[in-house]
Amino acid sequence: MTDTSVIISSVQITELIDLVKKFHGFDFSGYTKASLKRRITRIMQLKKLSFYDLKHTLVNDPHFFQDFLEEITVNVTEMFRDPSFYKALNNQVVPYLSTYQHSKIWCAGCSTGEEAYSLAILMREAGLSQKSFIYGTDINTEVLKEARRGIYSLRNIKSYAENYQFTGLKGSISDNFTILYDAASIHNELKQNTLFSVHNLVSDGVFNEFQLISCRNVFIYFETDLQERILDLFYKSLCHLGYLCLGSKETIRSDAFKKKFKVINQKENIYQKIGA
Amino acid sequence: MGPDKNLLERWHDAEILLLGGSAGSFKLLFHIVKSLSPAINKTVIIVIHRKKNFFSEIEKLFAENSRMLLREVVDKDTLNKNTIYIAPANYHTLIEKDGTFGLDVSDAVWYSKPSIDVTFESAAEVYKERCIAILLSGANQDGAEGLLKLKQSGATTIAQHPEDAEMDEMPRAAINIGAAQYILHTDEIFNLLQTE
Numbered sequence: 001m002t003d004t005s006v007i008i009s010s011v012q013i014t015e016l017i018d019l020v021k022k023f024h025g026f027d028f029s030g031y032t033k034a035s036l037k038r039r040i041t042r043i044m045q046l047k048k049l050s051f052y053d054l055k056h057t058l059v060n061d062p063h064f065f066q067d068f069l070e071e072i073t074v075n076v077t078e079m080f081r082d083p084s085f086y087k088a089l090n091n092q093v094v095p096y097l098s099t100y101q102h103s104k105i106w107c108a109g110c111s112t113g114e115e116a117y118s119l120a121i122l123m124r125e126a127g128l129s130q131k132s133f134i135y136g137t138d139i140n141t142e143v144l145k146e147a148r149r150g151i152y153s154l155r156n157i158k159s160y161a162e163n164y165q166f167t168g169l170k171g172s173i174s175d176n177f178t179i180l181y182d183a184a185s186i187h188n189e190l191k192q193n194t195l196f197s198v199h200n201l202v203s204d205g206v207f208n209e210f211q212l213i214s215c216r217n218v219f220i221y222f223e224t225d226l227q228e229r230i231l232d233l234f235y236k237s238l239c240h241l242g243y244l245c246l247g248s249k250e251t252i253r254s255d256a257f258k259k260k261f262k263v264i265n266q267k268e269n270i271y272q273k274i275g276a
Numbered sequence: 277m278g279p280d281k282n283l284l285e286r287w288h289d290a291e292i293l294l295l296g297g298s299a300g301s302f303k304l305l306f307h308i309v310k311s312l313s314p315a316i317n318k319t320v321i322i323v324i325h326r327k328k329n330f331f332s333e334i335e336k337l338f339a340e341n342s343r344m345l346l347r348e349v350v351d352k353d354t355l356n357k358n359t360i361y362i363a364p365a366n367y368h369t370l371i372e373k374d375g376t377f378g379l380d381v382s383d384a385v386w387y388s389k390p391s392i393d394v395t396f397e398s399a400a401e402v403y404k405e406r407c408i409a410i411l412l413s414g415a416n417q418d419g420a421e422g423l424l425k426l427k428q429s430g431a432t433t434i435a436q437h438p439e440d441a442e443m444d445e446m447p448r449a450a451i452n453i454g455a456a457q458y459i460l461h462t463d464e465i466f467n468l469l470q471t472e
Binding site: 010032033034035037038039074076077081082217219220221224247249250251253 | 348349350351352364366367370371372373378379380381382383394398401402
C-alpha cells in the first residue's frame with residue numbers, strides 16, 4: 001500500500017540533488033525526475049522520514065548515504081532479462097566476437113551482477129570462455145559486493161531458468177552454478193572471467209577498450225543530455241566496429257550519435273560503432 | 277475545471293485518456309481501441325497487466341485494428357495527440373514534466389509491472405485536471421490508489437461498473453476508496469468514448 005501522506009515537490013527534489021552533490025559528490029541532476037521523485041518518496045516512507053529529516057540525516061549520518069544510494073538507484077535485475085536480446089546477441093554479434101583474439105566486455109550499471117554473469121554464460125556456451133573477459137561496473141559499492149559473491153536465491157533462479165529457455169542457448173542454466181540449500185552459487189570458472197568495480201557513468205571516464213558494451217535499462221533513468229554524454233563515453237571506449245547494447249525500450253535519439261552507430265538489430269537495440 | 281461540469285464536458289476538455297485493466301479487460305480494451313477515432317483529439321495511454329515473456333502480440337493486434345497511431349512506449353517518447361501508447365511489459369511507465377515518457381524497472385507494485393498505480397499517479401502529477409481515466413476489470417487492487425490520486429489532482433475518474441466487469445475486484449477497490457467519480461456500465465463507457 002502506498003502512503004499517500006508523503007508529497008514532495010519538484011523544488012524539494014532539486015534541493016536534495018544539490019545537497020547530495022555538495023556533501024557526497026554524487027551528481028543526480030541528469031537523472032529523470034519522475035523516477036527520482038518516486039524513489040525519494042519511497043525512501044521517506046521506508047525510513048519514516050519527513051523531508052527535513054531526510055536532509056538532516058543525509059548531512060549528519062555518515063552511514064545513511066549508502067542506504068540512500070542503494071534505494072535511489074534501481075537495483076532490480078534478472079539473468080537473461082529479455083531472452084530475445086540474448087538470442088540476437090548470440091546470432092548476430094558473438095560470431096564476430098569469436099574472430100578477436102580476446103574480447104573485453106563492459107557491463108555498465110551491472111548492479112548485483114546477473115547481467116554480467118548472463119554474458120559470461122553466453123560466452124561460455126559459445127566456447128569463448130578463454131577468449132573473453134567481462135567488466136561489471138556500478139556506482140554502488142554494496143551491490144558490487146553481491147555481484148562478486150555471485151550467490152542468488154533459488155527462487156529467482158527459477159524465473160531466470162524460464163528466461164534461459166527462450167534464449168535458444170544450449171545446455172541448462174543450472175550448469176553454471178552449485179545449489180546450496182536455498183541459494184545458487186555461480187561457478188568459479190565463470191567468476192574468473194569477471195571483474196566488478198566502481199565506476200560512475202556520470203563522472204568517470206574511459207578505463208579500457210572494449211569489443212562490446214552492454215548498458216541495459218540504465219539510460220531510462222537518465223535525461224537525454226546525460227544519455228548523450230554517456231554515449232560519447234561509450235563511443236570512446238569501444239574499439240573500431242565494437243558493439244553497443246541498450247535495453248529493449250531504449251534507443252539512440254541524438255542525430256550526431258545515430259551517424260556514429262549502425263543499427264545491427266532495431267528491436268533489441270544492438271548497435272555497432274562506425275566511423276573514426 | 278469545476279465540479280459543476282458534466283461528464284461530457286469533462287470528456288471533451290480532457291487531453292489525456294488513461295485506460296487501466298487487468299484480468300478480464302483484454303477483449304474490452306481491444307474493442308475500445310477499435311472504436312476510438314482520431315477525432316477525439318486526445319493522447320491515449322493504456323496500461324494492461326501481462327506476463328513478461330509472453331510476446332502476446334498485443335501491439336500488433338491492437339495496431340491492426342486501430343484508426344489511431346498505436347505504439348508501445350519507448351524511453352523518452354513524446355506524448356503526442358491522436359496516438360495510443362501501450363505500457364510495455366516488465367517496466368513501469370512514468371510521465372515526465374516535459375511531456376515525455378520515462379520507464380522504470382523497479383519492483384512490481386501489486387505484483388504488477390507495468391503497474392496502473394504508477395502511471396496514474398505520474399499522470400496525476402503532470403497533467404492533473406487534463407486527464408480522464410477509466411479503470412476496468414481486474415483481479416487485484418492495482419489502479420485504485422492511482423485513480424484516487426488522479427481524482428485529488430482534479431482529473432475525471434471513472435470505474436467500470438463491477439456488475440459488468442469480468443473480474444470486479446479492481447473497479448470495486450477503486451469505488452471502495454472513493455476514487456471513482458463516475459461508475460459506468462460498459463455501454464456507457466463506449467458511448468462516452470465515441471463522443472467527438
